Amino acid sequence: MEWLTIGAFARACRLSPKALRLYDELELLRPARVDPHTGYRYYAPDQLEQARLVAWLRRLGMPLARIRTVCALPPAAAAGEVRAYWAEVEAQTAVRRDLAVFLVDELTAPPRKDTTMLELRYCAHSDRGRVRAANQDTAYAGARLLAVADGYGPAGALAGSAAVAALRFLDSAELPAGDVLNVLEDAVHGATEAARDAGAGTDATGTTLTALLWTGSRLALVHIGDSRAYLLRGGALFRITHDHTVVQSLVDEGRLTAEEAVTHPQRALLLKALTTAAPDLRLRDAAPGDRYLLCSDGLSAVVPDATVRELLTSAADPEAAVHALVDAANAAGGPDNVSCVVADLVADPVAESVAVSVADPVADPVATAV
Numbered sequence: 001m002e003w004l005t006i007g008a009f010a011r012a013c014r015l016s017p018k019a020l021r022l023y024d025e026l027e028l029l030r031p032a033r034v035d036p037h038t039g040y041r042y043y044a045p046d047q048l049e050q051a052r053l054v055a056w057l058r059r060l061g062m063p064l065a066r067i068r069t070v071c072a073l074p075p076a077a078a079a080g081e082v083r084a085y086w087a088e089v090e091a092q093t094a095v096r097r098d099l100a101v102f103l104v105d106e107l108t109a110p111p112r113k114d115t116t117m118l119e120l121r122y123c124a125h126s127d128r129g130r131v132r133a134a135n136q137d138t139a140y141a142g143a144r145l146l147a148v149a150d151g152y153g154p155a156g157a158l159a160g161s162a163a164v165a166a167l168r169f170l171d172s173a174e175l176p177a178g179d180v181l182n183v184l185e186d187a188v189h190g191a192t193e194a195a196r197d198a199g200a201g202t203d204a205t206g207t208t209l210t211a212l213l214w215t216g217s218r219l220a221l222v223h224i225g226d227s228r229a230y231l232l233r234g235g236a237l238f239r240i241t242h243d244h245t246v247v248q249s250l251v252d253e254g255r256l257t258a259e260e261a262v263t264h265p266q267r268a269l270l271l272k273a274l275t276t277a278a279p280d281l282r283l284r285d286a287a288p289g290d291r292y293l294l295c296s297d298g299l300s301a302v303v304p305d306a307t308v309r310e311l312l313t314s315a316a317d318p319e320a321a322v323h324a325l326v327d328a329a330n331a332a333g334g335p336d337n338v339s340c341v342v343a344d345l346v347a348d349p350v351a352e353s354v355a356v357s358v359a360d361p362v363a364d365p366v367a368t369a370v
Contacts, residue, residue: 003033003042013051019058020051026255028068029054057082061089063254118288120214122146122343123318127326129298130334137296137339138164142171146212146341148227150296152273153205158198160207163274166191167211175215181281184213184220188279196275206273210241210294212284212343219286224272224279227339228300230308231284232291237309240284244272268297290345291321298338299329318342 010017023029024041029051031041043051050071057067062085070078124141128134136156138149147167151160167187175183191209199205208225221229223241226248231238242248246269250256261267272279291312299308307328315321321342329338 002045004045006031006041006043009043009048009051013048013055015051015055023054023064026064026068028064028071060086063251063257065255065257065260117348118216118286118345119143119348120146120343121318121346122341123322124339124341125322125326126339127298127330127334127337129337130330132335132337135337136160137298137337139294139296139339139341140164140168141341141343142168144175144214145171146214146292146294146343147209148211148294148296148339148341149207149209149274150225150227150298150337150339151205151207152270153199155199155205156207159195159205159275160209162194162198163191163207163209164211166194170213175213180213180215180218180220181283184222185281188222188274188281192274199275206270206275208270208296209274209279212292212294214286217286219284219292221282221284222279224274224277225270226268226297226300228293228295228297230293230295230312232293232309232312233287233289235313237305237312239305242280244277245270262301267301286345288345288347291318292341292343292345293321293325294341295325296337296339298334298336299325299340302332302335303328312342315342318344 004012006017006020010020015023020029020031020041024031029047032044032047033042034040035042053071054067057070060082062070062082066081066085070081073081120141120143122141124139124146126135126137126139134157136151138147138151138157138160140147145167147164149160149163151157153159167190170184170187173183188209195207208227210223210225210227210229211221212229213220213222221240223229224244226243226245227241228239228243229241231240245267247256247261247264247267249271250264251258251261256264293308293312303325308325311324311328312321315324322340325340325342326338
């Protein structure tokens, strides 16, 4: 048989050698022969058809884990799987289109001359769950600061609570409107040192941190780890944080589907934590009627996003929402500590004469619709 080198095969199927090496590693497209002495990969001409199918599916944006499923199916079933995938893409595109329309309207609309001061109405609750012997979560809500920390390791509870405690001064501090991210960054440095001191400087102890700071017109977000922040706006739920986990990185690379990630045995393995890396910092727009949720993975790992949206939408106030969400996590088995903070952005009837604009440009326009 005439073998094709990896370079010749790559040119014939329009896939790069780098991609072919990845597909070999993932057992998606194995070479027909590997030289035992040099390690060179060789392919058979009859593998070109499958390679071209992989290339076409990648052009569609299909994740590698799903491509593996398609390639294992007979043609009719594979066609049905491609049809189903594209229907999902169109549905997701429709959601993003609606978000894009909303953002364009927000960015191009003339500044509103609102005369209503906005404030947060909030509630926080942390629960041990049904399985864990102790609670290593910390949840906090104040007039300006919302925070959730999920500690891990021997002193995880101390690390999480110390990090949140180090931020609490922001609830009463004067915040310079144009410099809030720098203020928050400095505060996070203090929270990091507090968490390290609580963990006695060991790598075995650390904490996640997800917090929102209300400036009076916008929200500053700090996030690291796998605790999450969500926004409920106009009946739609958006996840506004990105998990720093091994599994999320595999999803981002297309090696896992979102469905596979839910049951992956390493779904709780962190890539970043407060004591090991710098967190994400950004500003977000704010609008009256927004409802925000901060939670530990004790909620997001067991309660589907659709259920989270339903509970947030139906709850009359933050307190009802928080307890409904915690109850849902425990009803799903409560395998982990669960902490939730829910806050509504509402008009303050006492400050009608104070002008506050809520039409600031969106600083972080990319959010995940769920």
